Amino acid sequence: MTDEFTASKPALRQFELLEVMAREARPLTSAELVALLAWPRPSVHRLLVQLEAADLLRREPDSHRFALAPRLLRFADSVQAASIPQGVRHAVLRQLVAQVGESCNLTALSGAQVHYLDRVESAFPLQMELRPGTRVPLHCSASGKLFLASLAPAKRERLLQTLPLTGYTPTTLTERKALDAELLGIARQDYAVDAQEFVQGLVCVAVPVRIPAQKAVRCAVALQAPVARMSLAQALQHLPHLRQAAAALARTWG
Template structure:
């Protein structure tokens, strides 16, 4: 059996704990019992290493051994973890509902983003039902300098903080429209700061236009962006700006949901400062 390189890449991590979590993620996606040898063939990990990892998961209750002693299955603790996550993740559900309503209103794909290091991370996404669309699933990462949300995150940074980040971020050209000159990018960031919204005009993917705003934070900088993305054959800058009020309403709704999820003690501590 050939090694599944996709699964191997999912088991990569800088620490043993990260690799153990990656293995658990692979196991969570299975709908059958599995054996040690089967996982060795699937992941390409050395048998002693994988055996030790499975023992750790079994001893913690995340996995259990079946009656034959050879097969493993998901443990009760892992099931409880999944049930509790689904039961209590109302913040994600509420924000996803706002995202879905925005897609229904504007007719194009929309996503929620956050800044993660020097990249923009897709936290959630709802696709349009239109036949022509770009697929960028939650968990996708795009460079900060050619993302509409990324420009907004850069625009709210202090100059020294932005310089520190961009000094370590190659301004790679993904399309002819990508801003690869620091002076040009700084000028764009200044415009974004003045406008309160940003465009990605075919700067990351050819044929894709994006407009984004930040979900406002009552105490300062925000790390939540909201964006509309569409093919340029359906969306111009003018049409995108016509969607801006709907985008801003959705961003405020997401900000309200996020702030409401902050424990009261933290709200009081923030207010005292």
Template sequence: MTTNRSEMSRLEGDTPAQRLLALLEVIAGKDQFFTLQGMVEETGLPKPTLHRMLQQLETSGMLQREADGRHYSKGSRLRRLAESLLLNDTVHGARHAVLRKLVDDVGESCNITALSGGEVLYLDRVETSAPLRFYLHPGSRVPVHCSASGKLFLAQMAPAQRRRLLNEMSLESFTHNTLVDPEALEAEIEAVGRQGYAFDDEEFLPGLLCIAVLAPNPDGPSNTGLAIQSPIMRMTRDKALECLPALQRAAEQIAAINREALSDVAQAAAGER
């Protein structure tokens, strides 16, 4: 098989540690399990060398071996590292200010989320001052199939990628509204993809309504969700849709913050060359 030269260039480094990190970067971009032989064909590295590198990553908890003993997937330590980066990035303050302004505008609790495996991870949250509210702190997790943001993340995926993710999960029913039938869930996800926003209508917690959008990313899929949450006694679907323009404006502002941060990183990297 012909060696993928672009992958080989990513594995170049002056030290074994740099080459190990380059391999980890390639693995982090995968959306499915992989084998030693598959990585040999993809990178062109000698099989003994690659086997030793994968063993090092597995021993450190960055990778884990699947039940068949042949396939690898991302390990718990690598997922924790990714989540820590999301929770503690340098643009947190700017995005938090946008979130607080949104809460002031709509009068309900709002949060910023990201996709982490089969779950939606709460990166940040600002609570409403209203006396009745649901407390979900940063670091909280919600299964992707019963989250408004989660449906949007799923809608971005290719159908095969989405099926793989959902097939690995237990579509647990949390309330009488939770979508656990695969066909019903797929129909909901297709509708979400068309309309650009999603609801969680008491699908995770009884009495909680949520509407969400994604911060747009012109370069590809977005991993930043923005949502409004409210008790159903204060919020209906129609009222949530009245809040949609404010939610979309805030999502655009967060997208601009993300782009600026990435531009700063690119400029810094260029200056180091």
């Protein structure tokens, strides 16, 4: 039998609960959600059961905590991708690739990963297979480190506590102290690099796309190139082009 609280605007109640889950950016117990939402415990439990059955939430293994499920993350990615005109976004990336001569992409933060929203390849035959929809780790990608550096300290710490710092190449930052130091530098300089940290032989430079008048980082624009064609120092020389493209994309959000 459904209680009066959850029967009143049930879809809105579910959405509010999911908003809290996304804002906290960590798995939560039903007791923590009751405290955060100030709702009756039976109502929160009922909503959690419904959202889990719909594959929008999942239980953490061997615990009573709930996390956002892949189905919900895919939906969030689709909303993000549709939030600006695709043609305008793609045109900006095409122009950027024409200026810098290497592949460029537009990414967003999705849970604990970087999600590729769009990508334009260079004309060179040697390319990386990183299509829209691809996900890459946060700690070893230029865009990922940029997103981490832009988060509020408490939210960043919660995320990093659950993030495996997997070593993909000899230059991957796998120690928290080194990663924290780099994130501080990224926050100061307002760009991030991937010095062959995710894929050996591949370098990347990323800059933020900020919502006008809010200073919030919405996405990241990145240049990616094989080190055989472009060194990291050469890639950094294209920072003005990257920032120009980021400003053009920011304007599409009004």
